[in-house]
Amino acid sequence: MSIFLCFLWLLLLLLVTIIFTKKSQSTKLKLPPGPRKLPIIGNLHNLQGLPHRCLQNLSKTHGPVMQLQFGFIPVVIVSSNQAAEEVLKTHDLDCCSRPETVASRTISYNFKDIGFAPYGEEWRAMRKLAVIELFSLKKVNSFRYIREEENDMLVKKLSEASQKQSPVNLKKALFTLVASIVCRLAFGENLHESEFINEDGMEDLASRSEKIQAKFCFSDFFPGGWILDRITGQSKSLNGIFEDLDRFFNRVLDDHLKPGRRVLESPDVVDVMIDMMNKQSQDGSFKLTTDHIKGVISDIFLAGVNTSATTILWAMTELMRSPRIMKKVQDEVRTVLGENKERITEQDLNQLNYFKLVIKETFRLHPAAPLLLPRETMSQIKIQDYDIPEKTQIMINVYAIARDPDLWENPDEFKPERFDDSSVDYRGLNFELLPFGSGRRICPGMTMGINMVELGLLNLLYFFDWGLPEGTTMKDIDLEEDGAIIIGKKVSLELVPIRRQ
Numbered sequence: 467m468s469i470f471l472c473f474l475w476l477l478l479l480l481l482v483t484i485i486f487t488k489k490s491q492s493t494k495l496k497l498p499p500g501p502r503k504l505p506i507i508g509n510l511h512n513l514q515g516l517p518h519r520c521l522q523n524l525s526k527t528h529g530p531v532m533q534l535q536f537g538f539i540p541v542v543i544v545s546s547n548q549a550a551e552e553v554l555k556t557h558d559l560d561c562c563s564r565p566e567t568v569a570s571r572t573i574s575y576n577f578k579d580i581g582f583a584p585y586g587e588e589w590r591a592m593r594k595l596a597v598i599e600l601f602s603l604k605k606v607n608s609f610r611y612i613r614e615e616e617n618d619m620l621v622k623k624l625s626e627a628s629q630k631q632s633p634v635n636l637k638k639a640l641f642t643l644v645a646s647i648v649c650r651l652a653f654g655e656n657l658h659e660s661e662f663i664n665e666d667g668m669e670d671l672a673s674r675s676e677k678i679q680a681k682f683c684f685s686d687f688f689p690g691g692w693i694l695d696r697i698t699g700q701s702k703s704l705n706g707i708f709e710d711l712d713r714f715f716n717r718v719l720d721d722h723l724k725p726g727r728r729v730l731e732s733p734d735v736v737d738v739m740i741d742m743m744n745k746q747s748q749d750g751s752f753k754l755t756t757d758h759i760k761g762v763i764s765d766i767f768l769a770g771v772n773t774s775a776t777t778i779l780w781a782m783t784e785l786m787r788s789p790r791i792m793k794k795v796q797d798e799v800r801t802v803l804g805e806n807k808e809r810i811t812e813q814d815l816n817q818l819n820y821f822k823l824v825i826k827e828t829f830r831l832h833p834a835a836p837l838l839l840p841r842e843t844m845s846q847i848k849i850q851d852y853d854i855p856e857k858t859q860i861m862i863n864v865y866a867i868a869r870d871p872d873l874w875e876n877p878d879e880f881k882p883e884r885f886d887d888s889s890v891d892y893r894g895l896n897f898e899l900l901p902f903g904s905g906r907r908i909c910p911g912m913t914m915g916i917n918m919v920e921l922g923l924l925n926l927l928y929f930f931d932w933g934l935p936e937g938t939t940m941k942d943i944d945l946e947e948d949g950a951i952i953i954g955k956k957v958s959l960e961l962v963p964i965r966r967q
Contacts, residue, residue: 495853498533498542500524508535510687516947518836521545522866531850537687539565541840541859544849545866547873547897550904552849553841553860554897558905561843565859568683568695572708573675573768579761580910581769581839591752592762596910599742600735600762606913608732609651610812613918616646617925618809619658624930628965633935636782637958640775641669643922651914652766653718654734662717671710672771677950678707679768711767715760735766770911773834774918776954780832781824781923783959784880786932787943791882795824799928810925812917821927823882825920826899829892831880833901834952836865841907864900873898933962 501512501524512534513520521543525532530546544550553561563585564570570582577583580592599605620643627634642665646657649668657665683700684691695701721727722736729737736759743754785792798820803810815821841860846853854860869877875884890896893912894904902909909915926932934940938960948956 495855496851498531498849498852498854499528500533500535501528503535506537506688508537508539508687510536516949516953518863518865518953519947521837521861521863522869525863525866531852533852537684537691538689539687539859540855540857541861542849542854543861543863545863546850546870547867549850550862550864550867550900551897553862554894554900554904557847557849560845560847561841561854561860562906563842563844565840565842567686568701569678569681569704572704573678573711573764575757575761575764577761578755578757579765581765583761584842585844585906588752592758593906593910595739595742595754596762599738601910601914603913606917609914610917612650613647613921614809614811616643616650617921619643619646620922621809621925621929624926624963625965628930628963631962633960633962635958636961637775637779637955638669640778640922641672641771644775644778644918645669645672645771647918648766648770650734652735652770653763654722654730654736655718663714668771671714672767674707675711675768676772676952678704679951681950711764712760715763718763719756719759736763766911769909770915772952772954774915774922776834776949776952777828777832777919778922778926779955779959781828781919782926782932782961783943783945783955784828784831785824785927786934786959786961787940788880789940791824791880792932795821795882796927796931799924803928807928810921810928812921815920815924818924820882821924822920823885825916825923826885826892827880827882829901830868830874830899831878832953833864833868834954835901836863836953837951838862838864838900838903839907839951862900862903864903867898867900870898929966931964931966933964935960935962 501509503509504511512524521532522545524534525543525545530544531549532543532545534541534543544553564577564582566577566584571577574582578588578592580589580596583589583592620639624634624639642657645665645668649655649657649660655663657663657668663671681700681704683704684694684698688694692701718736722740729741733741739754739759739762743756743759746754785795798818802817803814807814838861841862843854843856843858843860846856848854867873871877890899892899892901894900894902894908897904902912902915934942943959944957946956947953
């Protein structure tokens with residue numbers, strides 16, 4: 467307790483020092499409004515419940531450009547499409563870096579990845595590698611057979627459950643589908659046959675790893691906070707989860723480095739990066755290392771699995787709550803594709819219209835990451851006539867923007883028809899709909915993620931009708947959310963698949 471009191475006293479002294487040294491500067495700036503701050507902790511006490519909803523409610527009082535203070539860290543929350551456009555387009559270069567946190571440093575192998583790395587030469591090199599080599603359209607298309615094979619396997623498993631008329635845990639089924647696809651195309655690892663990880667182990671690891679990204683660390687907000695992180699066990703908890711992640715990534719790498727390993731005609735992401743590392747010249751300034759490879763593996767694993775599975779689950783949840791929309795989309799799917807297809811291919815996706823609107827509406831109403839990963843300004847900028855100083859964190863609340871009643875009629879209603887004759891899309895050019903972000907930091911795996919969501923949902927809608935378990939009704943399907951960075955459905959969706967004959 468005495469250590470804690472001493473620490474608080476030091477923080478108070480630091481706070482007084484900062485107030486006096488920066489008072490003259492801050493009075494000259496027109497800073498965004500925000501809720502009243504408390505000494506030392508700032509606005510941390512205002513964060514109650516799920517952050518995207520909490521910040522949405524605060525913005526209704528303080529405006530679409532709102533400043534909070536998390537400990538000693540200034541954070542600006544953006545909750546309007548106009549302000550988002552200024553951040554992500556007008557001032558993209560000035561605020562496309564990332565803040566450094568304990569968790570992001572750890573899981574990115576000291577910022578050797580793409581998602582968390584601060585802006586600079588190394589990040590630009592990694593981003594170029596991702597766009598040209600790892601997630602190009604050609605590369606995405608080369609893995610089409612993997613996505614189709616894994617969906618065929620899902621249909622087979624659901625058909626077996628249909629014969630028994632037994633409910634399935636759709637969350638678990640979809641997680642296995644997406645994890646299997648990601649493990650094959652990124653790591654060259656067949657989840658159904660792996661020697662060192664199984665489906666349950668993968669789900670547990672993904673769940674724990676996702677939560678550490680949002681883990682509260684005192685050192686992220688307070689000078690000398692690492693002392694409290696040690697005392698409270700935060701450091702030990704973070705390192706424990708990372709050790710499990712690192713063990714998995716090392717097994718993936720060791721498997722790829724085995725002498726005589728046969729590389730497939732369409733090499734997986736790890737194979738591509740190892741090949742580039744082995745062939746790189748000695749004169750270039752950027753050198754690809756095994757930590758870069760593990761950093762990219764971490765990005766793909768943490769961002770690729772839960773997001774796609776969560777989005778399909780939200781789509782099915784909304785469709786089950788709206789029989790009219792379910793009937794309309796299934797009628798289209800089965801009429802356009804015909805009644806007797808034995809398997810669905812990605813080519814079938816090109817023929818569907820209303821189905822695509824259902825996907826778009828799901829991305830609007832349930833963005834997998836409702837708060838985009840925070841940015842950090844590299845110079846002072848103006849947003850909506852407010853001054854945003856250098857080294858300020860900026861968070862874009864895409865959830866709040868997508869439910870803004872000034873932009874959307876009945877914004878909380880699931881209504882795919884709202885996109886009829888609308889040019890608004892979700893690929894980063896329309897700032898009222900930003901599930902993948904925009905600008906230099908837009909999700910590099912966006913095309914891969916969209917393909918997984920569309921093909922997975924299409925298989926569920928084409929081959930099966932869906933019923934509720936005995937004793938439950940449509941009113942029992944709730945929309946309660948849960949999660950850290952990625953927000954999913956809190957209570958799993960249990961449904962009975964009914965295979966169409």
